[in-house]
Amino acid sequence: MSTVHANYIDGQWNESESGDTFEVRNPANTDEVVGQYQSSTRADVETAIDAAVAAQDEWADTPGPSRGQILKETGNRLAARKDEATETLVREEGKTRSEAAGEVQRAIDIFAYYAEKARDLGGTSKAPSAPGKDLYTKPEPLGTVGLITPWNYPIAIPAWKLAPALATGNTLIIKPASEAPNVTRIVFECLDEARLPDGVANFVTGSGSEVGAPLASNDDIDAVSFTGSTEVGTTVAQTAADDLKRVQCEMGGKNPTVVMPSADIDNAVDIVGVGAFGTTGQSCTACSRAIVHEDVADEFVDAITDYAESLEVGPGLEDPDMGPHVSRSELESTLEYVDVAREDGATVRTGGGEPDGDGYDGFFVEPTVVTDVESEMRIAQEEVFGPVLAVITVGDFEEALAVANDVEYGLSASIVTQDLTEANQFVEDVEAGVAKVNEKTTGLELHVPFGGYKNSSTNTYREQGDAGLDFFTSTKTVYMNY
Template sequence: MPTEYTNYVGGQWTESERGDTFDVRNPADTDEVIGTYQASTEADVEDAIETAVATQGDWAGTPGPERGRILRDTGEALAVRKDEATETLVREEGKTRSEAAGEVQRAIDIFRYYAEKSRDLGGTSKASSAPASELYTKREPLGTVGLITPWNYPIAIPAWKLAPALAAGNTVVIKPASQAPSMTRIIFECLDKAGLPSGVANLVTGSGSEVGAPLAAHDEIDGVSFTGSTSVGTAVAQSAADDLKRVQCEMGGKNPTVVMPSADIDSAVDIVGVGAFGTTGQSCTACSRAIVHEDVYDEFVEAITDYAESLEIGPGLNDPDMGPHVSRGELDSTLEYVDIARDDGATLQTGGNECTGDEYDGGFFVEPTVVTEVESEMRIAQEEVFGPVLAVVKVSDFEEAVAVANDVDYGLSASIVTQDLTEANRFVDAVEAGVAKVNEKTTGLELHVPFGGYKDSSTNTYREQGDAGLDFFTATKTVYMNY
């Protein structure tokens, strides 16, 4: 029998009020149930929020170094469990073992980073215009915040929301994605082991409608941080705005890599290939468009096709090049976009099929896919696929490449492959994206610098990670001290 896991509210592991549950299955082998979780209700959300609000004052009054100590011990507890957490992530979400290990390590590093940042949370001192007076600012926690996290990075994203929220003195209620809640549960087991006071952080599992929506709309929630699709994020932001609570949403992407004639094609193929097919394309920063100069287009298409066809596909525990989709719905959506591309007149260069056979029959596997002869107005060039599908667009010059890169509703991550320094700098200046890279893949982020998008990729309010992550979770008070 699979283990049944409960919510974490008020420092206790508790069943939901209604008692309903749901199973989480291995996307590489759907016969395997990873665990059974609580299908919580709005009443469970109310209980968690009430508990968090009641403890917020005490937590805010806890010295920053002590909050940091708890975060540091959480990171160390997670480090001890790294191998276990890695295997759980692989079995639950489908990442390859190497990808999962990297993500778990990132979560460990995030807790360690914010443990130290909690020591220097403070304000600024300014010169006053009046004599015998001081003028300074201080940073205070927002209060109680709601966090809603996705399935595609099920430990890194909860970590980079939880750690700065707690470091800043907020109390928290978090709802992880139902496809992959185990990693957030492991974080909470580590927080508990580190001695986090009861009620400071609370975990409630369940659906978006039953848990996420009431969490975002609740009038005692002071801020909401969401990562997920643009459609859901827009609804979350609109709901949160009803009572003017602070909101931060990081959402979809349609990320380009521009390949110019000066590029080394082998390097360009590696950069695009890893960005497009790593994590099965299930990343908001995945490269879904290769915008290639006509002088190197044919050479690039031949090489990226060979790259895609060389990838080993299989269960993540075997550490292949690419694992399965997380669900049947995600797989079907990817296959549908391949059909849409062909119907719109694009050419299916390679891939585009569900993988079948003994190794694949129990899971949601798809071939890495390259689509060529793509025009920028086609849906395959405009809409987020969230699968291992690369659309290749031919352009005649740098200006057209930048225009095509910007010709979408999204603006999350973008890169260029070039040996021309002028092109590199012009691209950084002109591209409409929150992350711009030169001779690097669109995926992969440093934890100590801001992350976020432009246009429909973000609410364009506050960035995540680094000092920017703390900015969202704090309010600034200006103090006039006349002595």
Template sequence: MTEAHLNYIDGEWQESTGGETFTVHNPADVTDTVGEFQYSTQADVDAAVAAASDAQTEWADRQAPERGEFLRRAAEEIRARSDELAETLTREEGKTVPEAAGEVNRAVDILYYFAERIRDFGHEKKAASAPDKELSVVREPVGVAGLITAWNYPFVIPVWKIAPAIATGNAVVFKPASNAPNCTRKLFECFDEAGIPDGVLNYVTGSGSAVGDGIIGHDDIDAVSFTGSKSVGFSVYEGATEDMKRVQTEMGGKNPLIVSDSADMDRALSIARWGAFGVTGQACTATSRAIVYEDVYDEFVEGIVERAENIEVGHGLDGADMGPQASEGELTGTLDYIDVGQTEGATLAYGGDELTGGVYEDGYFVEPTVFTDVDHEMRIAQEEIFGPVLAVLKVSGYEEAIEVANGVDYGLSASIATDDLAEAKRFADDIEAGVVKINEQTSGTELHVPFGGFKDSSSNTYRESGDEGLRFFTSTKTVYENW
């Protein structure tokens, strides 16, 4: 019998008041059941928020290094279970074991970073206008934070929200994506083993309409941080700001890689291959468009097709290079876009087929796909696909490349492959993106610098990661002392 996993509320693992559950399957083999999870109700959300509200003041009163110590202990628990957690992640979300292990290790690094950073964050002396005055800026926790995350990085995205939230003295009510709740369940086990005080962290599974909306609209939630799709993100932002809550939303991308005629082609192809097909293209920062100067266009196309041909697709636990899509819905969406691309007149240079039969029979597999002869106005060049599909566009040179790169509704991550320093610096100035890369893939970021996008990629209210992540979860108090 499949185990029914529980919510974590006020330091206890609890069944939902509604008594219903939902089932999660391995996307590489849907006959493999990952587990059953609570289909929670508003009553469960209310209980979690009440627990967080009751715990928050005492938690905030602890000294910052003491709060950081709980992050450090949780990191040690994760590290001790890293192999198990990577396997859990692969089985639940589908990415390969090396990709999953990298995600787990990144979570450890984030926890250690915020455990140390919080020691000297939150109190800053300023120069006063008279010698008998003292002036300081103090940052205090906003209160109770509602965190809602996506399924594609189901371990590390929760950590990069939870770590700064609790480090700064907030309590948390967390809703994982229903596609991948088991990774975060085990994350909460690690915090529980680390001794996190009751009520500081609460985990509630279920639908967006019941749990997500319940968190966003709750009177005792003070801040909402969301990562997910553009359509849901817009709804989250509208719902949270209606009650004047603090809100940050990180949504999609249509990320370009510009390939200059000065680029080292082998390096450019490696950047494109990993950016487009790593984690099965299921990243908001994945390379979705390669914008290539006409003088090197044919060489690039030949090279990227060759690299796509050499990608082994299969079960992440079996050593494949690329795993399945995370759900039937994601697979269907990708296949629909592949049909759209062909209908619009783009050339399917490689891939495009669903993989079936044999080891693929019970999973959601698709070939890595390359489109050429893509026009900038085509939907496959404008809309986020969230699968292993790369659209290659030919441009005359830098000016057209920048125009095409910026000519979408998104502005999350962008890269250029070039050996021309002046061109690289110009690109950094001209590109409309929150994350700008030179000779690096569009995916992947450092943990101590801001992360977020322009235009429809982000609410543009607050960034995540580093000090920006800490600032989102704190309010500013300016203190004047006259002696």
């Protein structure tokens, strides 16, 4: 019998007033129910918002170093439970054990980073235009914020929203994705053990319509931070704009890696392969398009095909090269895109189906390489969110750059080249919030800004680093005539 997990509201673990729950199954073994969670209602969300609003003033008045100490202790307690959190993440989301352990460590590091940042919060001092005066700024918390997080990084993304929100003195309500809520719940157990005051942070599970929508529309919510699909993020942003809430949405991607003739092909294959097939392609920064110069296209395609065929696919707990999709719907979506690519005239060079044999009792898919792709095809334009790489052949650098920019998204982009002029021109002209040279499109440093251009973002505030603090604060300018 699986455990029934509660919401965390006003410092207490409570069941939803609905009395209903939903279950989460292991995507590598659908017979295994790994947990049951509250099917919360709008009334539950309103109770959580009321608790957060009531705790606002006291938490905002808590000195930054004291807030930081709670974050530090939270990270320490999470570190002590790293193995448990890692296995939980694998069983719910499907990542390989190595990928999950890396993500949990990322969350631990984020809490440590913002714990120190909380000690250093402050404004700037400016020179006044007359004697006997001071002129300075001070950051202030926004108030109560709503956080809506996705299933593909179910502990790292909640951490990089929770930690800066708390460090800057905000209270909050978080709605984790229903596919994988348990690692966020573990974070809340750590926050509770670190003696976070009641009401400051609240955890409510349930559907987007019952939990997510009220966070975007409730008048007592001062800001919303969302990560997920462009379709849902657009709705969240439009809803939040009705009462001028501050909003931050990081959404989809169709990320390219350009491979030029000067590239070492083995290195290029490693860069593209990890970017395309790591985390089963279920990353907003995954490499979805390899844009390859015609002089090295045949060599690259042969090598990336061998790379894909060499990958071991299996249950994440066995730590293969690639785990399953998170759900049946995600698997079906990926398979549908492969069919669409064939219909549009592309060639499935390898993969494109579900693997055969024993041990594939979940949502497994083969790493897939698609060639003969033209930029206008759907497989080259739409986010697949699976381990499917579209290879587009180009004649020169200018065409490569044009193809890289020929999508509605602009999240992450990379180039593999030994030509410094190409590298600098790519960084200058690529339409992406993250530009990389001789690196994979995935993988982010936690102390620098992250966000996209075009339909990858609301193009308001970035996440992580100091930018994460900026989103959760408002600047007050002070004129002091003494």
